[in-house]
Amino acid sequence: MPAAYYIPEFITEQEEEQLLKQVYAVPKPKWVTLSNRRLQNWGKRGMLVEPLPDWLTWPLKRIEERGLSIFPATTPANHCLVNEYAAGQGIMPHEDGPMYLPCVATLSLGSHAVLDFTPRETTTNTGCFSLFLAPRSLFVQRDQLYELYLHGIAETTADDLSNERRASPLLLPPPEPYDSRQGRVERGMRVSLTYRRVARSINKPKLLLR
Numbered sequence: 001m002p003a004a005y006y007i008p009e010f011i012t013e014q015e016e017e018q019l020l021k022q023v024y025a026v027p028k029p030k031w032v033t034l035s036n037r038r039l040q041n042w043g044k045r046g047m048l049v050e051p052l053p054d055w056l057t058w059p060l061k062r063i064e065e066r067g068l069s070i071f072p073a074t075t076p077a078n079h080c081l082v083n084e085y086a087a088g089q090g091i092m093p094h095e096d097g098p099m100y101l102p103c104v105a106t107l108s109l110g111s112h113a114v115l116d117f118t119p120r121e122t123t124t125n126t127g128c129f130s131l132f133l134a135p136r137s138l139f140v141q142r143d144q145l146y147e148l149y150l151h152g153i154a155e156t157t158a159d160d161l162s163n164e165r166r167a168s169p170l171l172l173p174p175p176e177p178y179d180s181r182q183g184r185v186e187r188g189m190r191v192s193l194t195y196r197r198v199a200r201s202i203n204k205p206k207l208l209l210r
């Protein structure tokens with residue numbers, strides 16, 4: 001299985017606008033404010049089994065309709081974290097960990113992100129790389145990419161797209177209208193929908209469950 005998929009323009013501008021409207025229509029207490037982003041937590045949480053709301057599930061249906069078997073049929077996504085980043089905000093390098101099956105599908109809304117990957121087991125910069133996630137794209141990270149790398153988003157108001165100046169290379173050339181010759185691309189407000197499958201148990205070793 002490949003460890004990553006990237007699908008530009010997975011949703012239309014109208015769909016993006018609609019999703020953003022839904023994200024901002026939720027009651028205020030649904031937002032959790034962290035120091036460098038805000039988030040909403042949907043779906044299964046601990047013992048609480050809550051189905052994902054319809055407005056969040058249609059992108060998952062589209063994944064299926066396109067024949068992209070990203071989540072195994074027996075373990076469909078049952079959790080979605082909605083992250084909101086203002087320009088200048090980001091997320092420290094981290095792993096999502098064993099609470100989830102090793103697969104994340106991310107829809108980017110509103111603005112782009114540059115996702116930086118760092119191998120877990122090294123103290124040098126070798127093996128680091130970055131991916132440009134355009135608004136409306138779907139990015140899937142799974143298996144070895146999920147397990148062997150940390151991922152993060154730098155806290156910056158603009159991203160350098162020129163590989164000559166970047167600390168870690170952008171693996172795919174940024175798409176139109178982002179032109180690498182312009183050098184830097186300003187960030188706007190970005191909302192990401194990150195779909196995952198919560199593993200069966202976060203406390204008990206698997207053997208005890210059999």
Ligand SMILES: O=C(O)CCC(=O)C(=O)O
Pocket residue numbers: 081083091096106113115151192194
């Ligand atoms: O916003 C993103 O694309 C990344 C979010 C993330 O890494 C997370 O929620 O664990």
Ligand SMILES: [Fe+2]
Pocket residue numbers: 094095096151
């Ligand atoms: Fe993450």
